Amino acid sequence: MMLLVEDDPGDALLVEELVADVAQGLRLEWVRTLAEAGERLRVTVPDCVLLDLHLPDAQGLEALARIRAYNDQVAVVVMTGLDQERTGLDAVASGAQDYLVKGRVEPELFVRAVRYAIQRKQAERTSAALQASQMRAQENARLERGLLPTPLFGTERTVDVVARYRPGRAHSLLGGDFYDVVQAEDGLVHAVIGDVSGHGPDAAATGVALRLAWRTLVLSGITGQRQLRLLERVLLAERTDRQTFATATSLTLDPRTRRVHVWRAGHPGMLRQRGDELHWLDVPGGPALGFLPGRAEWTSHEVDLPDGAGLMLFTDGLFEGRVGTGGRRLGEEGLLELARVVPAERTDAFVDELIGRVEELAAAAGGLDDDLAILYLRWRADERGAGR
Structure with a gap:
């Protein structure tokens, strides 16, 4: 016409x-x-x-x-x-x-x-x-470098790390999911996984700010509740919407005692795997960052992680999506049941197979709604650190 x-x-x-x-x-x-x-x-x-x-x-x-x-x-x-x-x-x-x-x-x-x-x-x-697509790809790459960094280890590495990220079906850019792993000079290994509410560049930029702030705090020797309080201050300063919040789980792994100190701020639980045994750990914690600015309390909880065991942390995109033609949510119990039938000979293969099965179940409902990030931590088989 x-x-x-x-x-x-x-x-x-x-x-x-x-x-x-x-x-x-x-x-x-x-x-x-x-x-x-x-x-x-x-x-x-x-x-x-x-x-x-x-x-x-x-x-x-x-x-x-x-x-x-x-x-x-x-x-x-x-x-x-x-x-x-x-x-x-x-x-x-x-x-x-x-x-x-x-x-x-x-x-x-x-x-x-x-x-x-x-x-x-x-x-x-x-x-x-095409130009807009190329610009989105460049922006995506910059955000990915900020959200999903290379773990920082010393000369004597004591922990193996498997990290994965998958975007949700409707997102051309990364969301606010982030993670990081840093080994301090004293041999302790620190890890974090978090999820900023929302999607798109604002959530991703806030996630980058939190991840960079976390690494800086760890390298400065600041951990635990003080660390979470400072991260919350960063969130309040960086967020573009007063309703924006962030969940996070911060860990300190001690290679000498084979124990893990956990601080949880509104984040989902984790899976602990040892051989063929797989359990859901829902340790005590406090509210998400930004829920009660300046008033929240987060307590530490200890978890045993013996030789041969591993901890898998993840964001809620792994289990909150709808699966099957009926559109039911997979949920925590569904994820645990699914993970228990996945072969666990190799950590990376276990993580990839689990993601693949979740995506396969979600395909019937249109695909994953939310971004997901996974961080799997396991003691190295040939290392005992300072306590060897």
């Missing part, structure tokens, strides 16, 4: 005859003013707009600017008088796809100009979409 914006009935009739001669079956709608054109463009997008630059309510390039303001996705061919060819060139420079000079329009030239104008506009849209 083409939209003709022309106030001269004689010129409009010539265009109608050209369309009838060379483009049979193509529907042409005629309006006399830019105001009428704006009304049409609000309800439908034609393949091309044929625009006279001298209208009762707009003159010259102003008419083109207003058409593009109404809808910048439509191809525009401007029509000028015999003495205004320069204006046509200026219109192309200002965003029109082509121009035609009234009185010089042959049927073949008319068809070619319209067809090429539509193709050029399609190429522009494709190029713009």
Whole structure:
């Protein structure tokens, strides 16, 4: 469909005859003013707009600017008088796809100009979409480096780490899920996993700020409740919405005692695996960061992690999604049942297989709704650290 914006009935009739001669079956709608054109463009997008630059309510390039303001996705061919060819060139420079000079329009030239104008506009849209996609990919890579870092270990590494991240089905950017692992100079291994509420760049940026703040605090020797209080201050400063909160579990693993100190702020429990045994651990904790600013309390809880055992921490995207054709939620019990039938010979294979089975169950309900992150920590089989 083409939209003709022309106030001269004689010129409009010539265009109608050209369309009838060379483009049979193509529907042409005629309006006399830019105001009428704006009304049409609000309800439908034609393949091309044929625009006279001298209208009762707009003159010259102003008419083109207003058409593009109404809808910048439509191809525009401007029509000028015999003495205004320069204006046509200026219109192309200002965003029109082509121009035609009234009185010089042959049927073949008319068809070619319209067809090429539509193709050029399609190429522009494709190029713009590609550029936007590339920018999203670059932004995604920057956010990923901030949210999902390489663990920082010393010369004598005592813990093996398997980390995974999967985006939800509707998110082109990472969400606010984050994790990190740092080995301090005293040999203690610190780990964190967290989830900022919401999705998109704001949640991801807040997650990056929290993850960087956590690593800085660990390297400064600050752990436990003081660490969580400072992280909450960072959240309050960085969040763009007062309703935004973050859950987190922070761990300190001692290779000498084979014990783990856990501080939990509103985050889901964890799985402890030893051989073929798999249990859900839901240790005591406090509220999510941002729920009770300045008033929350988080207590430490100790967990045994003997040789050969591992802890798997995760965000709620792993079990909160809907699965099956009935759309039921997998839930914590469902995740535990699923994990117990996954072979556990190798840690990385166990984690990947578990994610694959969750995604397979969620596929029937349209895929995972939320991002998920997993952090699996296990003592190295050939290391005993300072207590060896």
